Amino acid sequence: MNTITSDIRQGRILVSDGAWGTFLHEKGLLPGECPELWNLNKPEEVFAIAKSYIDAGADMIETNSFGGNSFKLAFFGLAAKVYDINKAAAQISRDAAGPDIHVLGSIGPTGKMIIMGDVTNEELYDSFSKQAVALYEGGADALVIETMSDIEEAKAAIKACRENTKAEVICTMTFEKTGEKSFHTMMGITPAAMVSEAIAAGADIIGANCGNGIRNMIGIVEEIRSVDAKIPILIHANAGAPVYKDGKTVFPETPDEMAEYVNLLINAGANIIGGCCGTTPGHISKIAGIVRRNK
């Protein structure tokens, strides 16, 4: 299997997968239940999610390990299971992927803030290292650090992945539209500011995930491209911002609505496109259709 970056260097546009969290809830995960524990208790359900995205045409799938760091697992009394849970997450996705589809080990934020004195850089690095090693040993060929808002936490995670595994390292942050043409994370980081810091820390691929829909992602990609013409960019967009309707929260963008923006995103300079909260195999299938048609 080629690396993701070598495929991109050859000019390919790649398709990533869609939501995991919202998908798990549809399969019966209860609020307050530890999603990552399903890797040990209900691996067949987790496998089914991975498989559904491969069937939809994804070139890469993530793992069910977004909250698999020691801080979040400790809340569920599972701190001792960090290795087992993450290794199982990668194994399940690898089983579904076979040898030719990339497996991206998902690493989300710890929820602890350095600036608040909750945690030190070293503690973050140690926590991310344990998670990264387990995902890598379980079969992930890349690691995706995602939904980051603090660049210091993102850098600790990038270094942990880079220095303790041979996986390709991807880092995406979550930006909010803060002005006509400006985007910031909750901690005030702009896409342009992320670029040099994430690359210096060792990221192979950078980008954005979550947020308020695919439309905003175009401006974010343009801003990254304005400071770096080459770095591969991955976008995992939500199916819009959640809206409350008839007693239910829904992510409003349909596969067709999201698909309208795929070419604009590619033209802006994105190299890998997939989904985040609220996206389904239906969304990924549409995105894959457009990407393949362009070939």
Add this chain to the structure above:
Amino acid sequence: MNNEELLAAILDCVEYGKVNKESPYPLAMKGRDGADELTRDALAKGVPPADILNEALIKAMDRVGQKFSEKKIFVPQMLVSAKAKNSALAHLKPYFSSGEVKRKGRFIIGTVSGDLHDIGKNLVSMIVEGAGWEVIDLGVDVSSRKFGESLIKYPDAVVGLSALLTTTMVNMKTITRELKNINPFVKVIIGGAPVSDAFRADAGADGYARDPQGAVVFLNSLTKQK
């Protein structure tokens, strides 16, 4: 410095996050006294504690909340301001206990059951406390029973419910209902990324705020009605 100058200096320290003399941030105020020293000096010089609260701390945190709401500053700036505010408030504690300085009211806050996210809830706590309210923070994953027990203990409190997940925000509905069962007059305000005013109406809550400043506006509107 005279009293006015001292109050203005404390306000500056809190607005820009200068905690004390040692704190390196912000660079422009390096080596100068922070909110900690200035508040101590002001009290020693006989500046009324209520003036420090109302003319410096509340005004500063109001500006901070406003700028955050306008996306001119972000979480880190808000956190250092809150830290500076806390260093000043620590000096005022005895006056709260003695009753010499009064708060606007009590605010119980927590992230609802099933949800472990506390950043948004903490930001609201800081800004609401900075607006002159006493905040009782119940933490994360708070059940309706825990909210209820707190409301029984503080019957005059306003209750704030936070959630980040679309799957846990529905718990706001049951918690609001339980709280209204305990006290039909209790005011409940809700917030969090997936929450909207449409959901608030459905949940039977009294207020919805999209940011911490919105929570302060709602809370202050309640004191005016009294």
